[in-house]
Amino acid sequence: MSDEKIREEAKKALRERGLKCVIGWSADGTPFFAETEEDADKLSFNEHCANNLVTYLTQEVRSQRGKTRDGKDKIVKPVGIVVRGCDSKALRLLLNENILSRSEVFIIGVPCTGVVDKRAGDVLYRKCVKCAMRNPVVYDVLASDQVPEDEKDYSEVEAIENMSPEERWTFWEEIFADCIRCHACKRSCPVCYCDECLLDPTDVAIRPDTTADEKAHRPRWVERSVNVRENLVYHLARMPHLAGRCVDCGECERVCPQRLPLRLLTAKLEKDVKKIFNYEAACEDGQKPLIAMSKMEDENEFIM
Amino acid sequence: MSGSQAAGSTEQGAASAEAAEKEFEPKIVAFLCNWCSYAGADLAGVSRLQYPPNIRIIRVMCSGRISPMLVLRALKDGADGVLVSGCHPGDCHYLKGNLYTRRNLQLLRSMLEYYGIEADRFQMSWVSASEGGKFADVVKTAVEKVRKLGPNNKFKVIDSADGGE
Ligand code: SF4
Ligand code: SF4
Ligand code: SF4
Numbered sequence: 001m002s003d004e005k006i007r008e009e010a011k012k013a014l015r016e017r018g019l020k021c022v023i024g025w026s027a028d029g030t031p032f033f034a035e036t037e038e039d040a041d042k043l044s045f046n047e048h049c050a051n052n053l054v055t056y057l058t059q060e061v062r063s064q065r066g067k068t069r070d071g072k073d074k075i076v077k078p079v080g081i082v083v084r085g086c087d088s089k090a091l092r093l094l095l096n097e098n099i100l101s102r103s104e105v106f107i108i109g110v111p112c113t114g115v116v117d118k119r120a121g122d123v124l125y126r127k128c129v130k131c132a133m134r135n136p137v138v139y140d141v142l143a144s145d146q147v148p149e150d151e152k153d154y155s156e157v158e159a160i161e162n163m164s165p166e167e168r169w170t171f172w173e174e175i176f177a178d179c180i181r182c183h184a185c186k187r188s189c190p191v192c193y194c195d196e197c198l199l200d201p202t203d204v205a206i207r208p209d210t211t212a213d214e215k216a217h218r219p220r221w222v223e224r225s226v227n228v229r230e231n232l233v234y235h236l237a238r239m240p241h242l243a244g245r246c247v248d249c250g251e252c253e254r255v256c257p258q259r260l261p262l263r264l265l266t267a268k269l270e271k272d273v274k275k276i277f278n279y280e281a282a283c284e285d286g287q288k289p290l291i292a293m294s295k296m297e298d299e300n301e302f303i304m
Numbered sequence: 305m306s307g308s309q310a311a312g313s314t315e316q317g318a319a320s321a322e323a324a325e326k327e328f329e330p331k332i333v334a335f336l337c338n339w340c341s342y343a344g345a346d347l348a349g350v351s352r353l354q355y356p357p358n359i360r361i362i363r364v365m366c367s368g369r370i371s372p373m374l375v376l377r378a379l380k381d382g383a384d385g386v387l388v389s390g391c392h393p394g395d396c397h398y399l400k401g402n403l404y405t406r407r408n409l410q411l412l413r414s415m416l417e418y419y420g421i422e423a424d425r426f427q428m429s430w431v432s433a434s435e436g437g438k439f440a441d442v443v444k445t446a447v448e449k450v451r452k453l454g455p456n457n458k459f460k461v462i463d464s465a466d467g468g469e
Contacts, residue, residue, distance in 0.1 A: 169420025294403030
């Protein structure tokens with residue numbers, strides 16, 4: 001049912017809207033880029049389709065941008081994508097931040113009842129057990145009927161908040177000792193789209209006119225060496241960058257090769273942002289970014 | 305005789321440990337904005353107000369310059385505490401720099417706590433150019449708070465206790 005609808009809509013859009021491709025999943029859950037109408041027959045959505053595809057979408061659109069030799073903007077062919085609820089929130093955030101424009105994307109939404117973790121033996125991902133964003137929030141067409149939403153569950157975060165500071169530190173210290181700083185979490189994150197990431201000292205955009213001096217003196221906020229201290233700073237520093245932007249889609253946790261419970265961080269951040277600023281990432285179209293706003297009446301109590 | 309020597313050395317050891325504890329002098333990096341807090345610090349100096357010499361002042365044009373990265377970098381590179389000070393809300397020379405910073409850094413503070421790191425390692429204050437006395441008080445409070453927390457060890461861990469996995 002929903003597979004047929006996805007395929008039909010993908011074909012129609014490839015034909016009528018001149019899409020570059022439709023990014024979706026194949027039946028075994030791997031990401032699949034359908035460039036022709038025959039390809040589109042392989043698109044599918046089922047509980048194995050766990051990847052958040054929005055990062056691919058940004059790459060597909062951005063790679064087409066640029067100037068032609070005579071200085072005109074290159075033509076960007078719109079790109080199609082199949083999104084679940086959580087993906088669609090990330091996508092809405094990118095639209096709000098003008099990273100993508102609505103005319104560059106064609107969105108097929110699939111209401112979702114959860115996807116399973118292959119590595120853990122096909123059990124539901126933790127984020128999917130209680131999900132408050134099952135239905136896509138931005139789409140051109142919906143591939144199936146909407147499904148009921150759950151209440152967001154912060155009980156795991158609260159459990160950590162209720163520990164003593166020493167317990168909390170031990171808990172996180174062990175986790176950060178296991179992080180190998182492969183940067184998969186930030187690479188796969190749909191809202192981490194910077195060309196140069198300040199948390200990766202090797203990540204410097206080299207242009208033809210970049211001098212040796214610039215390469216040697218690139219900022220090193222975090223050293224590349226892997227140890228608890230650098231890992232701690234890495235995971236602390238990511239948080240303000242994600243404040244009011246992270247939609248808690250859980251992609252970082254899903255891709256982590258060390259299986260670190262990163263959503264304990266992102267969910268905490270989301271909870272704080274709600275509590276302190278009464279703000280929720282991507283909860284409406286055209287929303288202003290949290291950090292780009294300021295209010296005189298923000299909480300002031302912690303300041304001397 | 306050897307017994308009394310041994311006793312003497314343990315006593316000495318205890319005494320020096322105590323002294324070391326007493327002598328813990330926190331190093332605090334203070335980021336002060338050019339227009340208010342730095343001028344406030346200047347006034348404190350000109351008025352010959354006493355405050356602990358534990359702070360290392362870095363002047364920035366606006367507290368809005370203070371990204372969480374700077375705070376973390378200071379803590380990572382050995383500071384026991386960080387103080388960020390700017391103009392009172394509404395008085396910012398650039399109108400809203402301090403308000404942006406307040407948002408950003410409040411979240412950082414709450415995340416520090418969540419990680420089990422004492423939130424007081426990072427403190428903020430508003431000090432205007434005419435508040436020399438307040439500046440001296442702020443520094444006193446900040447230093448006392450950090451002194452109580454002891455040295456900043458959590459940002460120095462290379463290997464965790466169990467050596468990782
Ligand atoms: S988080 Fe929600 S929308 Fe995303 S895969 Fe899980 S159940 Fe589906
Ligand atoms: S994906 Fe996991 S192991 Fe890799 S940097 Fe992120 S937290 Fe560390
Ligand atoms: S949950 Fe992880 S991958 Fe998803 S938006 Fe937040 S940080 Fe990025």
